[in-house]
Structures are given as C-alpha cells and as structure tokens.
Amino acid sequence: MFLHSILRSLIFPRRFLSIIVVFTALVIAPRAVFAQQITAAERPAQLDIRAAGAASIRVTLKPVGLRDLPANPSVADRAYPAAPISLRQITSPVKRKVGNLNVEVRPNPLTLIVTNATGVLVQEIVFDADGNLSFKTGNSPILGMGEGGPRPERGKSWRDQKVQFDRRGALDMMEPRWQSDMYGSRNPVATLFGTEGWGIFVAAPWVRVDLRSPNRGIFMPFKPTGAEATPQNVRNQQQTAGKGLPPIGAIVPGLYDFFVFDAHEPPKAMNDYSMITGPAAMPPKWALGYMQSHRTIEDEKQLLGIIDTFRSKRIPIDAVIYLGTGFCPRGWNTPQPSYDFNPEVFHRDPKLVLDDMHARNVKVIVHTVPWDRDKLPTLHGTIPAKPNETLDSSHIQNYWSQHVPLVKAGVDGFWPDEGDWFNLHERVKRHQMYYQGSLSTSPNARPWSLHRNGYPGIAQWGGWVWSGDTESSWKTLEAQIAVGLNYSLGIGPYWGSDIGGFYPNRDLTGELFARWFQMAAFNGSFRSHGRTWWTRLPWGWGISDMGPRENGNANAPLREDSPAQILQSEMNNPAIEPVARKYSELRYQLMPYTYTLAWEARNSGLPLQRALWLHYPDDARARGLGDEFLWGRDMLIAPVYQKSATSRDVYLPKGEWYDWWTNSKVTGGKIVSRSVDLATMPIYVRAGAIIPFDPVRQYTAQVVSEPTTLRVYRGENGVFTLYDDDGISQDYVLGKGTWTRIIWNDAKRQLTLEPGAPAGMTNITGKRIFRVQVLPEGKTTTVNYTGKQIRVSL
Numbered sequence: 001m002f003l004h005s006i007l008r009s010l011i012f013p014r015r016f017l018s019i020i021v022v023f024t025a026l027v028i029a030p031r032a033v034f035a036q037q038i039t040a041a042e043r044p045a046q047l048d049i050r051a052a053g054a055a056s057i058r059v060t061l062k063p064v065g066l067r068d069l070p071a072n073p074s075v076a077d078r079a080y081p082a083a084p085i086s087l088r089q090i091t092s093p094v095k096r097k098v099g100n101l102n103v104e105v106r107p108n109p110l111t112l113i114v115t116n117a118t119g120v121l122v123q124e125i126v127f128d129a130d131g132n133l134s135f136k137t138g139n140s141p142i143l144g145m146g147e148g149g150p151r152p153e154r155g156k157s158w159r160d161q162k163v164q165f166d167r168r169g170a171l172d173m174m175e176p177r178w179q180s181d182m183y184g185s186r187n188p189v190a191t192l193f194g195t196e197g198w199g200i201f202v203a204a205p206w207v208r209v210d211l212r213s214p215n216r217g218i219f220m221p222f223k224p225t226g227a228e229a230t231p232q233n234v235r236n237q238q239q240t241a242g243k244g245l246p247p248i249g250a251i252v253p254g255l256y257d258f259f260v261f262d263a264h265e266p267p268k269a270m271n272d273y274s275m276i277t278g279p280a281a282m283p284p285k286w287a288l289g290y291m292q293s294h295r296t297i298e299d300e301k302q303l304l305g306i307i308d309t310f311r312s313k314r315i316p317i318d319a320v321i322y323l324g325t326g327f328c329p330r331g332w333n334t335p336q337p338s339y340d341f342n343p344e345v346f347h348r349d350p351k352l353v354l355d356d357m358h359a360r361n362v363k364v365i366v367h368t369v370p371w372d373r374d375k376l377p378t379l380h381g382t383i384p385a386k387p388n389e390t391l392d393s394s395h396i397q398n399y400w401s402q403h404v405p406l407v408k409a410g411v412d413g414f415w416p417d418e419g420d421w422f423n424l425h426e427r428v429k430r431h432q433m434y435y436q437g438s439l440s441t442s443p444n445a446r447p448w449s450l451h452r453n454g455y456p457g458i459a460q461w462g463g464w465v466w467s468g469d470t471e472s473s474w475k476t477l478e479a480q481i482a483v484g485l486n487y488s489l490g491i492g493p494y495w496g497s498d499i500g501g502f503y504p505n506r507d508l509t510g511e512l513f514a515r516w517f518q519m520a521a522f523n524g525s526f527r528s529h530g531r532t533w534w535t536r537l538p539w540g541w542g543i544s545d546m547g548p549r550e551n552g553n554a555n556a557p558l559r560e561d562s563p564a565q566i567l568q569s570e571m572n573n574p575a576i577e578p579v580a581r582k583y584s585e586l587r588y589q590l591m592p593y594t595y596t597l598a599w600e601a602r603n604s605g606l607p608l609q610r611a612l613w614l615h616y617p618d619d620a621r622a623r624g625l626g627d628e629f630l631w632g633r634d635m636l637i638a639p640v641y642q643k644s645a646t647s648r649d650v651y652l653p654k655g656e657w658y659d660w661w662t663n664s665k666v667t668g669g670k671i672v673s674r675s676v677d678l679a680t681m682p683i684y685v686r687a688g689a690i691i692p693f694d695p696v697r698q699y700t701a702q703v704v705s706e707p708t709t710l711r712v713y714r715g716e717n718g719v720f721t722l723y724d725d726d727g728i729s730q731d732y733v734l735g736k737g738t739w740t741r742i743i744w745n746d747a748k749r750q751l752t753l754e755p756g757a758p759a760g761m762t763n764i765t766g767k768r769i770f771r772v773q774v775l776p777e778g779k780t781t782t783v784n785y786t787g788k789q790i791r792v793s794l
Contacts, residue, residue, distance in 0.1 A: 035089040036107040041254025048083040051099025053272030061256040073428035074456040076278035133219040138196035141166035147487040148186030165482035165626025176244025182479035185468030191490035195623040199261030232421040274605025278460030285727030289318025293529035319363040354410030363412035379429040383436035400437030413448035435461040459492035472501030472508035478641040482626035488607035496525025510541035510576040518681040519639035521583040538580035592692035599723040634689035638682040656687035688716030718744040754789035
C-alpha cells in the first residue's frame with residue numbers, strides 16, 4: 001500500500017500507472033502456484049497409493065466417481081489399509097512412507113519414485129501424457145511375463161533361434177494364443193521382475209509391454225477395436241479378437257491398478273505377490289507323483305493291463321489320464337464334448353472298471369472340453385451360488401453338475417482342455433469351477449485339474465497348467481526350462497510340459513524322451529503325454545511296435561519317409577526304461593522334500609521350480625540363467641538338452657556344493673563341466689542343506705517300513721522345516737499339519753529336531769524314526785523323534 005500511494009502521487013498518465021502497478025505486482029508479489037489436476041483419459045482422477053505387503057505398494061489411478069474397482073480375478077479379495085497418499089491434484093512433490101517403502105509423487109509429468117527403507121531406488125514410474133506408463137528397467141535381466149515366448153521370426157527356423165528367458169529387447173503384444181514350436185501356449189501376464197531389485201504387476205488395464213529401450217520400459221494400455229465385443233467360439237477361435245483378454249465391460253478408460261515390489265530380497269516380493277493374487281491351494285499328494293497319459297484306447301482290458309505293467313515293472317505311478325474321443329479315434333467318452341463313458345471301451349459298468357483301477361492304487365483323470373457358446377454362453381458365478389446370482393446355463397454350479405456323475409463313478413481329477421476362445425475372466429472362472437465344484441461334491445478331498453490356460457489368481461483355485469502342444473525337439477526341451485521358470489514367477493507354482501513334446505517327428509528318440517523325463521522329474525507336473533503315445537510309456541522305446549501312429553497333421557496320410565514320423569530304427573532301445581524308472585523312483589524318494597516345497601508355495605509364495613535369481617540376487621551371472629534351476633532352496637538341477645551329450649556345463653553360485661550322485665564337493669562361483677552318460681542329469685546340493693529322502697514307493701500313499709533319511713550336507717549351518725499332513729483332506733486350510741524344524745550346527749556337528757509349526761497352526765506330532773546321514777562321510781545314525789526337542793551329536 002505504501003508503494004502504491006507513492007506511485008499515485010507522481011505525475012504519470014493513468015495508463016502508465018496501470019502498467020507500473022502490474023509490473024510491480026509481478027516483481028514483488030509471491031509467484032502464483034497453479035495445481036496440476038490429476039487426470040485419467042482426460043477426466044478428473046484420483047491417485048491412491050497404499051501398502052500391499054511388507055515389500056510392496058498398490059497404486060490406483062481411477063476416474064473420479066468410480067467408487068469401486070472393476071472385478072478382477074487376478075487380485076484376491078482382501079482388505080487393504082487406507083491410502084497414505086490420496087491426491088486429485090498436486091502442486092509440488094509429495095513424500096510419504098507407504099508401508100515399508102518411501103514414495104515421492106512429482107507433478108509435470110505425474111511421476112512416482114519408490115525407494116526402500118535404506119534409500120535404495122526401487123522404481124521410477126511416469127504416467128505419460130499419451131496414457132502409457134513408463135518405468136525404469138535397469139541393465140539386468142527382466143523375468144516373468146507369464147508362460148511361453150515370442151512367435152518365431154518369419155523365414156527362420158525356430159530351431160535355430162535363441163531361447164528367450166530375459167524379456168528385454170522386445171515388444172511383446174501380450175497376445176494369449178495357442179502355439180507349438182519350442183515354447184508352447186502363450187499365457188501372457190504383465191508381471192515383471194527386474195533382477196536389479198524391482199517388480200511390477202499391472203492388474204489393470206490389459207497392457208502391451210515394450211522393452212526395446214535399454215533404459216526404460218513402457219506399458220501400453222490395450223485399446224479395443226470393437227471386434228472383441230463378440231464372444232469368440234469354437235469356429236472363430238483362430239481369430240485374435242477377444243480370446244484370453246478381459247471382457248469389454250471390465251475395461252475402464254484411464255484406469256490403472258498396479259503393484260510395485262521391492263525385489264532386492266526376492267523371496268519377500270514373492271510372498272507379497274502370493275498374498276495379492278491368492279495363496280496357492282495345496283494339491284493332493286498323489287498329484288505330485290508320476291502321471292501317464294493315454295490317447296487312442298482299445299478297451300478296459302488294455303487300460304488295466306498298462307497299470308499292471310507299471311506295477312510288474314516296478315515303475316512308480318500315481319495317476320492315469322485318458323483322452324477324449326474326437327481328439328483320438330477312441331477315447332474314454334463318447335465324442336467330445338461329452339460326459340458319458342464310451343461303451344466301446346468300457347464293456348462293464350464304468351464304476352467297476354474304475355474300482356479296479358483304484359484297487360491298483362492309481363487315480364483316474366479324464367480329459368474334457370467345454371461346450372460351445374450355444375450351450376455355454378459364458379462362465380459366471382460361484383459354488384455354492386450366492387443369493388443374487390442367476391442360475392442359468394452359464395452358471396458354473398449348473399455346468400459343474402454335469403461332472404458329478406463322473407465323480408460318483410470314481411473319477412479323481414479332470415483335464416479341462418481347449419477353451420482357448422474364453423475371455424480372461426472365463427479362463428480363471430473355469431479353474432474356480434473345477435476347484436469349488438469338486439469340493440461341493442467331495443467336501444474333504446483336495447481338487448485337482450490340469451489346464452492349458454493360466455493367469456494370476458488361479459493358484460488359489462488349485463491351478464495347474466501345462467505348456468500345451470509343443471514340438472518334439474532338443475530345442476524345445478531347452479526352451480521349456482526357461483518357460484517353466486518365467487511361468488513360476490508370475491502365474492503359479494505348478495507347471496509342466498508333455499514329456500518328449502506333443503508332436504512326434506524324427507527328433508523324437510529314446511534319448512530325447514529320457515532327457516525330458518529327467519527334467520520333468522523336477523517340474524510341478526510330472527506327466528508323459530503326446531501323439532504316437534506308446535513312445536511316451538517308460539518302456540515304449542524298448543519294444544518294436546510304436547502303436548497308433550500320429551503326426552503333426554492328424555488328417556495327413558502317414559508316410560514312413562515323412563519328417564513327421566518317428567524312425568523305426570529308434571525302437572528296440574533297452575537303455576531307456578531303466579532311466580525312466582530311476583528318475584521316477586527319485587521323484588518318489590524326494591517326496592518329503594517336494595511336498596514341503598508345496599507347503600512353502602502356499603505359505604511363502606515361492607514356486608517349486610525356481611530361477612537362480614530368487615536365492616542369488618547379487619550374482620550377476622545367476623540372474624540370467626534360464627537353462628538350469630533350483631528345486632526349492634537347496635537343489636540345483638541342470639537338465640541335459642544337447643543330443644549325444646557327454647558333458648554338461650553347470651554354473652554353481654558362490655559357496656560349496658555337492659554332486660548328488662558322487663557326494664564329491666565342488667567350490668561354486670564358477671562353471672564346472674560335469675561328464676554325463678544317458679542315466680545322469682547333473683544335480684548339485686548346497687552345503688548346509690538338509691534333504692529328507694524316503695525309501696522307494698510305487699505310489700505316494702504306499703506304506704513303507706523303512707524310515708525317512710535326513711541327508712545332511714556338511715560345510716555350512718542349515719535349517720529345514722519338514723512339512724507333512726494326510727495328503728488329501730482340507731485340514732491344512734484349518735492350520736492342521738506336522739512341522740518338524742531340523743537345525744544343523746556345522747561347527748558342533750550337532751543336529752536338533754523340534755516342533756516347528758508357524759504361529760496359529762496346530763502341530764500334529766507323534767513318534768517318528770529318522771535315519772540321519774552326514775555327507776560326504778556317509779555316517780548314519782537313527783533318531784527317535786517324539787515331537788519334543790532332541791539334539792544329536794554326529
């Protein structure tokens with residue numbers, strides 16, 4: 001006011017006075033601050049950031065007025081805390097602690113900077129003006145993104161192309177598709193783990209992922225073209241309109257709902273991811289045994305004869321799987337889709353035949369395909385149905401009712417094939433139906449089903465997935481290792497492939513089958529399946545007749561000189577059956593270890609088959625290895641995927657390791673060359689490991705008289721909590737089980753056994769005898785454990 005009075009007293013024309021006043025205000029008044037309106041799809045929006053877990057945050061950008069997020073089957077239904085950051089406009093950087101992470105929000109452009117408690121950068125994410133989301137990639141491999149790999153390059157043989165494990169360097173259109181070659185089906189997931197220490201899971205919208213830039217990645221929201229509005233069906237499934245994508249009604253323009261993980265300690269990030277997408281259901285123990293798939297069937301005599309051959313040859317097996325008619329000339333049922341037993345196969349009451357199978361201690365699984373849209377317009381609902389749900393032909397409770405007579409007849413599990421034409425929500429709903437439906441019919445028996453389509457969220461519905469119809473080749477065997485590892489980082493813990501590859505050709509030999517069998521013994525799903533299916537029997541390569549022949553094109557005439565035919569000269573190979581028996585036996589001997597991994601998958605989110613990065617995040621070489629893996633924390637598996645190999649290079653992370661076969665000790669932090677014969681796949685065990693090892697069983701429920709051996713590998717301290725339960729009931733959901741904590745003090749050479757149930761669990765303890773073997777010396781001691789702490793000096 002003082003300056004203004006002086007100016008008015010001066011002799012200036014009024015227009016000059018006005019200019020001076022304005023100029024003075026601009027010079028001496030505080031600078032005007034204009035808030036940036038937060039928008040989404042050019043609409044006012046709200047940004048909420050809240051804790052999602054101990055190592056993660058949930059970021060939601062949604063148009064104002066959208067009260068609830070659209071239904072999303074990939075995000076489990078649970079309560080989240082209030083958002084420490086909730087903004088509709090921003091004028092200057094906003095900093096808050098969100099859970100255990102620090103978040104800074106900056107305007108122009110809207111940017112999130114996430115650091116951990118020690119101040120280390122986790123991720124920098126920018127909401128770009130064009131609607132994309134860009135993020136920092138770093139210089140280390142990026143893993144995850146679901147199952148499968150890229151389409152083969154045009155004009156080049158896929159057999160000559162490099163296997164994609166690290167996802168960097170490519171634009172991925174995230175197209176769900178059936179694919180054969182070396183990868184199999186593509187089930188894409190926008191879950192990325194940067195091995196420098198970050199993770200992102202974009203739950204909404206459906207995005208394409210551009211990782212071509214060396215520094216920054218881009219999530220690009222999918223924009224419907226209109227073609228997706230018409231549901232795809234059996235007849236138009238070759239189109240790529242809306243199959244495997246979210247339904248149009250679930251797409252909200254501008255909506256973002258994503259999670260950011262601090263993955264500097266990868267197990268913590270995996271635990272959070274499991275809680276966000278739903279903890280994995282425990283499978284029935286029998287599902288972790290060997291499964292033999294059948295194709296063209298003669299009759300019930302043949303079916304029982306094959307089971308009897310397994311038993312007489314003493315090759316362990318837990319389940320037999322039967323294909324449906326139409327996918328082969330004669331299957332278990334009348335022509336698909338059908339839920340009726342085939343009278344050409346079952347000459348007696350099918351229940352009596354299945355009773356005979358159960359008496360031989362195998363479970364029975366049947367192949368099914370869904371009805372087309374005329375009988376199954378969509379899939380919706382829950383089992384049991386909620387009061388507000390419409391019980392029409394699409395409700396999963398009504399659809400499940402068609403399966404009930406099969407369960408009553410003795411069917412133990414299902415192999416729901418096809419359904420590729422379903423949209424994303426229907427695919428997940430199908431997993432839910434086979435889980436909830438099975439429990440509605442058999443309330444205290446764990447469900448089991450095997451699907452070709454998967455997505456985050458299926459683990460809570462007992463989701464198991466196999467990689468689809470791959471080609472038989474050495475390149476495919478190599479690629480399947482990487483496929484399984486990336487699947488396990490984003491979809492669920494239970495994955496497998498058709499042993500030998502699905503489509504037979506001249507690459508399919510007894511040697512390839514044996515090497516694939518070895519690798520599959522360390523997959524979640526241990527199943528042999530493929531065309532010309534007698535060659536997928538463990539003894540099939542030792543006979544001259546390869547059975548019903550099939551090639552890549554089931555309608556093409558068979559020619560002996562066709563490259564799609566298995567060579568007759570490869571038959572009568574007696575070396576293959578002993579290899580298959582050896583690794584099937586090993587699978588069953590390791591069942592206490594593997595079943596504990598199943599509990600860990602539920603309790604901690606760690607998969608059974610693990611990328612080395614999960615436990616060696618600071619090892620630059622280990623981060624990018626997609627041709628070897630960890631089975632749990634302590635066993636390193638190096639499948640042999642080279643034809644006629646006499647050695648296999650294996651990278652061992654830092655530390656001391658033991659050769660499984662010889663017990664010789666090897667110093668890690670380097671590549672070792674391991675000589676191999678046909679019966680040997682390199683396996684190494686970490687010093688400090690405690691591996692429970694059982695006598696050979698012919699099926700998982702077989703009672704044996706010899707005790708479990710605890711193999712203790714000297715050189716480091718070790719801890720292992722052995723888990724067990726009845727293997728079939730839902731008691732584990734109630735927290736009932738047996739946890740035995742086993743502690744090895746290497747300096748004192750002392751082993752401690754004690755109850756190890758987590759808080760809130762009911763530890764069912766009893767007397768148990770263990771045989772303890774200290775390696776490499778091999779000294780053995782018997783321990784009588786009564787459920788109370790006991791220490792043994794060795």
